[in-house]
Amino acid sequence: MLIREATKSDFEKIWPIFHEIASAGETYAYPRDVTKKDGEKLWMEKPRKTFVAEGEEGILGTYYIKTNHAGPGSHVCNCGYMVPPTSRGKGVATAMCEHSQQVARELGYEAMQFNFVASTNEGAVRLWQKLGFEIVGRLPKAFKHPLKGNVDAFVMYKWLKT
Amino acid sequence: MLIREATKSDFEKIWPIFHEIASAGETYAYPRDVTKKDGEKLWMEKPRKTFVAEGEEGILGTYYIKTNHAGPGSHVCNCGYMVPPTSRGKGVATAMCEHSQQVARELGYEAMQFNFVASTNEGAVRLWQKLGFEIVGRLPKAFKHPLKGNVDAFVMYKWLKT
Numbered sequence: 659m660l661i662r663e664a665t666k667s668d669f670e671k672i673w674p675i676f677h678e679i680a681s682a683g684e685t686y687a688y689p690r691d692v693t694k695k696d697g698e699k700l701w702m703e704k705p706r707k708t709f710v711a712e713g714e715e716g717i718l719g720t721y722y723i724k725t726n727h728a729g730p731g732s733h734v735c736n737c738g739y740m741v742p743p744t745s746r747g748k749g750v751a752t753a754m755c756e757h758s759q760q761v762a763r764e765l766g767y768e769a770m771q772f773n774f775v776a777s778t779n780e781g782a783v784r785l786w787q788k789l790g791f792e793i794v795g796r797l798p799k800a801f802k803h804p805l806k807g808n809v810d811a812f813v814m815y816k817w818l819k820t
Numbered sequence: 821m822l823i824r825e826a827t828k829s830d831f832e833k834i835w836p837i838f839h840e841i842a843s844a845g846e847t848y849a850y851p852r853d854v855t856k857k858d859g860e861k862l863w864m865e866k867p868r869k870t871f872v873a874e875g876e877e878g879i880l881g882t883y884y885i886k887t888n889h890a891g892p893g894s895h896v897c898n899c900g901y902m903v904p905p906t907s908r909g910k911g912v913a914t915a916m917c918e919h920s921q922q923v924a925r926e927l928g929y930e931a932m933q934f935n936f937v938a939s940t941n942e943g944a945v946r947l948w949q950k951l952g953f954e955i956v957g958r959l960p961k962a963f964k965h966p967l968k969g970n971v972d973a974f975v976m977y978k979w980l981k982t
Contacts, residue, residue: 680891687889727849727936729842730964731973769962773935774889795957795975800931802892811893813957813975 659718659750661757664708669698671717672710675742676701683804685779686738690804706735706765709757711750718745721754723761726771735767751782755789759818768819776801777810791816821880821912823919826870831860833879834872837904838863845966847941848900852966868897868927871919873912880907883916885923888933897929913944917951925980934976938963945974953978 664672676697680688688700702708705722712718719741726736737758741750762770772791775783778801783793795813803809826834838859842850850862864870867884874880881903888898899920903912924932934953937945940963945955957975965971 683892687891687893689891689894692891727962729849729851729854730845730938730966731849731936731962732851733964733970734959734962769960771959771962774893776892794959797896797933797956797975797977798931798979800889800893800896800933800977802895804892808895813959815959815962817960 659711659713659748659753661709661711661754664702664710664720666702668710668717668720669702672701672708672720673697675717675720675740678742679740683802685776685782686740687774687801701738707761709754709761711754711757713745713748715745718742718748719750719754721758723758723765725767726773733766733768734771735762735765735769736771736773737762738772751785752789755786759789759816763818769815769817772812772814774801775812775814776803777812778803778806783812783814786814789816821910821915822874823871823916824874826864826872826882828864830872830879830882831864834863834870834882835859837879837882837902840904841902845964847938847944848902849936849963863900869923871916871923873916873919875907875910877907880904880910881912881916883920885920885927887929888935895928895930896933897924897927897931898933898935899924913947914951917948921951921978921980930981931977931979934974936963937974937976938965939972939974940965940968945976948976951978 683690705724721739791814799808801811867886883901953976961970963973
């Protein structure tokens with residue numbers, strides 16, 4: 659698996675992944691009816707950098723990194739990761755999360771924060787915990803899950819600077 | 821004190837307040853060298869609505885309300901309040917926060933979240949607590965205070981729907 663920075667043309671292959679995950683509405687706080695154009699803006703243009711994980715089969719996953727807050731908060735970054743169902747169970751999310759922490763350090767960030775992790779996304783929560791992230795906040799009923807109703811969301815955080 | 825929606829022309833009087841507070845870097849996660857144009861975008865254009873509190877002396881304070889996260893998070897709003905030193909101690913923040921909760925309910929929001937409250941901003945933290953907000957998260961060393969160094973930031977939250 660190679661993780662490399664995404665190019666503009668990669669979005670054609672990122673979009674089906676982004677669209678499937680965003681429209682499901684179970685894990686990401688994007689509009690469920692997000693358009694391709696807005697998806698490109700959200701995933702490719704607004705972040706500081708976007709990466710893809712590539713295998714022989716093609717793109718296995720993607721992530722972005724951006725500054726979470728400006729000014730006095732700008733030493734903390736935020737990342738989002740997407741792995742399509744077809745490439746789950748292969749360690750893609752782990753590889754991308756570890757890669758992103760390295761990139762974050764190279765970019766000078768001191769910590770990484772996930773702002774809005776649906777508490778029902780148990781696999782992700784466990785994985786981030788295994789990779790050193792802590793649940794530092796719980797937002798009661800802040801995530802409207804399409805099947806489970808209003809569920810709590812977590813804020814997760816890891817200090818990166820050694 | 822009258823609290824009313826801000827008009828575009830109010831920004832001339834909002835800007836000195838915004839600039840003083842943003843450039844101090846002690847409470848808001850805005851770039852400390854924010855330009856007037858970016859300030860207008862951040863305070864007046866990106867939010868859903870912006871309000872001013874007005875007294876006989878002129879503008880006593882200002883706040884914005886916006887949707888905190890899209891899609892599955894869009895029932896939670898976020899507000900930011902600014903009161904210049906010259907109009908502190910008059911209940912302006914309390915009046916604006918209560919007003920904003922009413923506006924939030926009218927706009928259909930179910931909860932209000934403050935994403936990044938510097939823990940050193942003790943007066944504000946106490947006031948939000950008095951007004952029903954709870955500290956639901958603590959972000960270690962996430963706020964770089966110009967005098968106090970890296971301090972924790974709080975996530976504060978209030979469920980509004982009855």
